[in-house]
Amino acid sequence: MRDKGRPVADNAAADRREEGEVLRHVIAVHPATLRLSDLIRELGDADDFPRRDGIERAVRELVKGGLLFRCEGAVLPTRQTLYLWQTLELS
Numbered sequence: 001m002r003d004k005g006r007p008v009a010d011n012a013a014a015d016r017r018e019e020g021e022v023l024r025h026v027i028a029v030h031p032a033t034l035r036l037s038d039l040i041r042e043l044g045d046a047d048d049f050p051r052r053d054g055i056e057r058a059v060r061e062l063v064k065g066g067l068l069f070r071c072e073g074a075v076l077p078t079r080q081t082l083y084l085w086q087t088l089e090l091s
Helices: 006-029 036-043 049-064 079-090
Strands: 068-071 074-077
Touching (some): 006 068, 006 074, 006 079, 036 049
Antiparallel strands (some): 068 074
């Protein structure tokens, strides 16, 4: 019998990995401004729905968490995110 809680845990872990990948990429290209469509093209295949959907979900969750900012399609790291990233890189 399968553990019914396992797929949810696997999905959550996959979502966190996707969020990390998106966040690292947005920070890496900063100060360049990315649109969501650019981000999808650079990280995956726009025709691959599961990949595109994962990137869109990751951006949405990172915006909710205050790590990214979206304005008229542009996806940018927040000042707090950049400060934390710089602090972590110095350690």
